[in-house]
Amino acid sequence: MMQTALPINGTDAVNILTTVSDAVMVTDADGIILYANPAAHSLLDREDLLGKNAGLPVMATRKPIDVHLVRRSGLGWAQLRALPIQWAGQTASVLTLTDITELKTVQQQISESEAILWVILDNLPFLVWMKDTAGRYVHANKQWLHSAGQRDIESVMGKTDADFWPDSLAKHYRAIDNDVLQTRRQIKLLEQALHNGRETWVETTKLPVIDNDGQLLGVIGFAHDITAERTAEEQLKLAASIFEYSGEGMIVTDTQNKMIAVNPAFTKLTGYSAAEVIGENPRILGSGIHHESFYQDMWDALQKMGFWSGEITDKKKNGDFHVKKMCINVIPDSEGKPYRYVGLFSDITDAKNNEATIWHQANYDILTELPNRRLFQDRLDQEIKKAKRSEALIAVLFIDLDNFKEVNDTLGHHAGDALLVEASKRIKSCVSPAETVSRFGGDEFLVILACKPDSSSHIESVAQKILATLQEPIAVNDELFFISGSMGITLYPHDAGTSEELIKNADQALYVAKSTGRNRASYFTNTMQEQAQAKLKLTTDLRTALKEKQFRVFYQPIVDLLTGKIGKAEALVRWFHPTRGMVSPADFIPLAEETGLIIELGDWIFKEAANFTKYISQKTQQTFQISINKSPFQFHEKLRGEDWIAYLSEIGLHRNQIVVEITEGLLLNSDPSVTKRLLEYRDAGIEVAIDDFGTGYSSLAYLNKFDIDYLKIDQSFTKNIRPGTSELAISEAIIVMAHKLGLRVIAEGVETEAQRDLLIAAGCDFAQGYLYSKPLPSEAFEKLFTDITQ
DSSP states (O other), rough: OOOOOOOOOOOOHHHHHHOOOOEEEETTTOBBEEEOOOHHHHHOOOSSOOTSSSSOOOOOOSSEEEEEEETTTTTEEEEEEEEEEEEEEEEEEEEEEEEOHHHHHHHHHHHHHHHHHHHHHHHHEEEEEEEEETTTEEOOOOHHHHHHHHHSGGGGGOOOOGGSHHHHHHHHHHHHHHHHHHHOEEEEEEEEEEEEEHHHHEEEEEEEOOOSOOOHHHHHHEEEOHHHHHHOOOOOOOHHHHHHOOOOOOOOEEEEEEOEEEEEHHHHHHSSHHHHTSSSOGGGGGGOOOOOHHHHHHHHHHHHSSSSEEEEEETTTTTTTEEEEEEEEEEEEETTEEEEEEEEEOOOOOHHHHHHHHHHHHBBBBOOOBOHHHHHHHHHHHHHHEEEEEOEEEEEEEEEEEHHHHHHHHHHHHHHHHHHHHHHHHHHHHOOTSEEEEEETTTTEEEEEEOOOOOHHHHHHHHHHHHHHHHOOOOEEEEEEEEEEEEEEETTTTTOOSSHHHHHHHHHHHHHHHHSSSSEEEEEOOHHHHHHHHHHHHHHHHHHHHHHTTTEEEEEEEEEEETTEEEEEEEEEEEEEETTEEEHHHOOOOOHHHHHHHHHHHHHHHHHHHHHHHHHHHHHOOOOEEEEEOOOGGGGGGGOOOHHHHHHHHHHHGGEEEEEEEEHHTTTTHHHHHHHHHHHHHHTOOOOEEEEETTTTHHHHHHHHHOOOEEEEEEHHHHTOOOHHHHHHHHHHHHHHHTTTTTTEOOOOOOOOOHHHHHHHHTTOOOOOOTOOOOEHHHHHHHHHHHOOO
16 A cells, blocks of 8 residues: 555546656655655565655756665666655655666676676787777777877777877778778788887787677777797798708708708709608718717717717718718707707818818928928927837937039029939938928928837938938939938937927037038037037127127238239128137138128128228328128128118229129029129129139139139148149149139238249239238238338
């Protein structure tokens, strides 16, 4: 029975409210229910509503609001509308409640489903977004928000692409969206994009969103970063291209070591086609030269380290061997176990051959094909190491060919080379194949002999065989030549413990052998070491002497035998050492030549003598000529020092006042620089004398070619000159020959009047020796010359 607290006017109105399906209540200003229709009782699940507070907003609302209902039957939802009215003379409100519980339940379910959907979309590894037909964003997942630099969906909702992307890109996206909306078809794109500063590949799919009624709601998009997949795909393509087009051979084998793939380069390098080797073991390529342990080491490395690299010699299909530089890698499966083996190789046969050629050229003498200095020292070092373990005896033989220079200078380098080749063969024939013969340089050879401590006789036997075979005549260009060899021998461990010391000792012993007659062998002794050290000290002192001006030039008169007057002199250098005293030229001149100091020393002597000659000539007003010795070393173009001709012009001395004394051997020198210099002297007016004539090998043709002015008879003839002696006969022959050629003759070493008289009788032109004067310092010579000329 409906309750009524106030009289109701209008039966029709009440009847209408009674039949309305929506709940209708009338409340006063305080919310107290004045009236409730049956639907209100049903909705609120209560019979006692009148006089109760509705617990609902009673103020008038323009728009309906959703309110939460608490009922005995459970919670519910209603849509509330409130209208102000006058009820029984007072202000009241009519509340209309429409039950929307079912609608709310459905909405809640939809909302929950949508939330679940976006949770799922948020956790997808790609970008998802939705826009309405106007291009406004409706939703987007976290990945899209991150890519657009947005924190939450609220900052995106209702905005367009123009709010997030550059204008050109926004227009591009809108054009694609319109295409999707117009065609109602999905579109798939592959695009490059800049993401976090790096270029990426993105695969984008856009689909139209259509409801059940066929209405377009918008566009949904999915974008997936496929950079990794794209890179992997490119790498696969690249790997396939490399495999196909690489110049290096490739082999792929399975875990049973059966070949499952080879590339075209493999076929090119081995001659085998893929069809011929697929399914075969790589050992079909083997050359057979590697021991089984070689392959075992290879497999050990593959198992322990996962790779092997090295050089391997295999055989081509045609049977040719070839050397390969190879690298094998293990390809594991997902569990880390071997799945495939990939071998990569290149043919280095030519490189190895070139390497061998280069090594041979670096370690062997080109002319004789003997080990050179470098390889010799390496082998000697190895022999010393072995000798330390076995207590063996080692001998080093240092051999120098006697008179080789004369043959080389006379007949030229081609003949000299042929002689060296023959000599090397002869030396090698005297030793066993296990022993080393080396060309050390020039005409020097070194031999290593290794034997037991009690077999020293073997050393002596080999040494004598070598000396004997070198004495045999050697045919070169249909001519026979006779040379010999000098030899220095040193022993390990008696004389030295290192290869350097042994070579040095053998060289010192060789020096003794050559200086004591040649064609002999000399064993190293401690005395030689002392002499070598003394020689080294003297060399050091020689360098100091040049700097400290310890040298002086002495002058020995040359007398005209016809008049008895002095018109010439020979300039002779003397070394006054502060502690040694006067050092003999025989001791320091060879050292100066060996060290190259002869250039500086010779130029200094020349200048001193030239200036002294000018001084004496001006003082005495007499024509005076000076003879200056010039070493063969001073004629070498590479060692050329002062320009003597230019210096004479500089000081104003007549060039014919200088005589250059040279040895006979220099005339035989085929070096063009020697010929050039001698002809320059002749053309300039400088005279030339042959010193120590008769002690060497001379040619009359050379005397005439170079326009020689003087021959000096060596003092070895003069000192023994007596009536009836061969020395007198030789001297007379030299004088006659010289005069026939227009040369003048100077006799050296004249010490007695008897010698002088015999020379005068023979027609000799000039004499020099202690009979007239010993070499004098410049002051003493000046006095002697001045006294004679006044």
